[in-house]
Amino acid sequence: MAISRSTYGTRRLAIVLFACLLVALFLLPSQSQRLLQYVGGPLGQILSLPLAAFSSVDHGISETWNAYLALQSVHEENRQLHRDIELLKGQNNQLRESVAATQRYETLLNFKQQSPSQTLAAQVIGRDATNWYGGMILNKGESDGVRVEMGVVTPAGVVGRIVKTNSTSSVVLLVTDPNNAIAGVVQRTRDEGIVEGTSHGRARLKYIPLLSRVQAGDRVVTSGLTGIFPRGLAIGGLTQVEKSEGDLFQSAEIEPEVDLSKLDEVLIITAPYEDADSAQKLLQEIRGDRKKP
Amino acid sequence: MKFFLYLLLALVVVPFQTTLLHYFSIFGVRPDLGLVAACLVGFLGGELDGLILGLLLGCFQDMLSAGDLWINVVTKGGGGFLAGLAGRHMAHITPAVLTAGLVIISCLSSAVFLYSMNPAGIDEIWMSLRSTVLVQAGFDALVGAGLYLLFRQRWSDDRMVTEGVL
Numbered sequence: 001m002a003i004s005r006s007t008y009g010t011r012r013l014a015i016v017l018f019a020c021l022l023v024a025l026f027l028l029p030s031q032s033q034r035l036l037q038y039v040g041g042p043l044g045q046i047l048s049l050p051l052a053a054f055s056s057v058d059h060g061i062s063e064t065w066n067a068y069l070a071l072q073s074v075h076e077e078n079r080q081l082h083r084d085i086e087l088l089k090g091q092n093n094q095l096r097e098s099v100a101a102t103q104r105y106e107t108l109l110n111f112k113q114q115s116p117s118q119t120l121a122a123q124v125i126g127r128d129a130t131n132w133y134g135g136m137i138l139n140k141g142e143s144d145g146v147r148v149e150m151g152v153v154t155p156a157g158v159v160g161r162i163v164k165t166n167s168t169s170s171v172v173l174l175v176t177d178p179n180n181a182i183a184g185v186v187q188r189t190r191d192e193g194i195v196e197g198t199s200h201g202r203a204r205l206k207y208i209p210l211l212s213r214v215q216a217g218d219r220v221v222t223s224g225l226t227g228i229f230p231r232g233l234a235i236g237g238l239t240q241v242e243k244s245e246g247d248l249f250q251s252a253e254i255e256p257e258v259d260l261s262k263l264d265e266v267l268i269i270t271a272p273y274e275d276a277d278s279a280q281k282l283l284q285e286i287r288g289d290r291k292k293p
Numbered sequence: 294m295k296f297f298l299y300l301l302l303a304l305v306v307v308p309f310q311t312t313l314l315h316y317f318s319i320f321g322v323r324p325d326l327g328l329v330a331a332c333l334v335g336f337l338g339g340e341l342d343g344l345i346l347g348l349l350l351g352c353f354q355d356m357l358s359a360g361d362l363w364i365n366v367v368t369k370g371g372g373g374f375l376a377g378l379a380g381r382h383m384a385h386i387t388p389a390v391l392t393a394g395l396v397i398i399s400c401l402s403s404a405v406f407l408y409s410m411n412p413a414g415i416d417e418i419w420m421s422l423r424s425t426v427l428v429q430a431g432f433d434a435l436v437g438a439g440l441y442l443l444f445r446q447r448w449s450d451d452r453m454v455t456e457g458v459l
Binding site: 011018025032033037040054061125127132172177178 | 407
């Protein structure tokens with residue numbers, strides 16, 4: 001009933017092209033992905049403008065919302081005070097918001113100075129375009145030196161790794177996504193394993209040796225062996241250890257250290273170790289650890 | 294001209310989806326506005342329009358998603374095309390028919406996502422079905438039907454122009 005204005009030939013051509021695209025995607029997946037990545041470059045530039053506009057609206061809404069909630073609590077506490085004092089309280093609250101933001105930036109800066117890695121600060125401007133992946137969009141892209149497979153952290157711990165970039169933005173796959181895998185080590189027992197995300201929005205340490213004495217409450221940190229993250233960054237704490245009869249390994253559920261639902265700023269690790277000396281020193285430390293009984 | 298309109302629509306829908314739509318999420322699940330838009334245009338404008346808009350939306354969504362680069366292109370393009378085919382064979386499009394169509398297409402789209410993620414077992418599939426697939430399908434249908442009711446007058450005029458009545 002719905003009659004399209006397009007001619008039959010055009011429609012047929014479009015359908016044939018779509019079918020060709022489907023065939024190409026299934027037969028030559030890596031080549032087609034490269035082609036789509038190539039096509040996506042200029043499209044990313046176009047997309048960055050509305051993305052930045054919507055992101056600023058988002059930040060405006062969240063700032064207003066936070067200020068409103070805080071004002072409610074101030075109002076509760078100071079119901080008896082005069083109107084001008086309430087006004088001053090409101091202004092004070094706005095200043096507090098600024099101080100809180102400054103403190104967050106200061107913490108990031110301190111962490112950046114102490115960290116042996118070269119890092120780049122970035123702002124979270126959006127969430128994954130689908131419900132199926134734990135992803136976040138950052139406002140730094142290839143033009144800022146961001147590349148795929150770079151690690152993303154906060155002072156609290158590991159956030160995830162970059163999986164897609166365009167010139168002005170990049171996409172982070174969070175540590176809680178089932179498609180993510182990071183080499184981790186239990187801080188107390190030094191048992192290594194692989195940290196993978198789960199469908200419950202948590203993470204799981206897999207392939208822990210069967211004889212290991214890991215227990216709930218142990219902290220898991222990055223092992224530094226995969227090259228994305230330097231050694232010793234917090235991933236999370238073990239909440240539950242599972243050891244099934246007949247299994248070759250144990251596994252344990254991890255509560256991530258970082259609250260991934262409330263991220264505003266992050267650091268992208270552009271180089272895990274600042275210079276060759278640091279890397280060499282770390283290698284010696286690792287070898288030293290391995291020799292210990 | 295129509296292509297540029299669709300491009301403009303895609304440039305508004307995708308950034309809105311990634312930045313502001315989390316305020317409207319239910320159980321952490323947001324409606325897939327890209328799929329809803331492609332299906333609505335497909336239902337009411339024909340399979341070619343649905344396909345073109347779906348491909349554009351999918352391309353942009355893939356750039357802002359952690360998944361593979363093909364998955365949104367295929368699901369949104371396919372969704373728009375399927376909706377167009379369904380719309381072509383219907384005498385009257387009512388909100389109820391549209392809702393049912395959107396539920397089916399949303400579930401099919403989710404099935405492709407689920408397949409691409411290689412779920413570990415039946416438990417994981419069942420959990421995804423309960424926590425994401427059904428919630429998203431319901432949400433998509435609700436948003437689609439709402440948008441249809443909101444713009445029904447405009448679209449019915451378009452259909453009459455297409456059919457040579459006006």
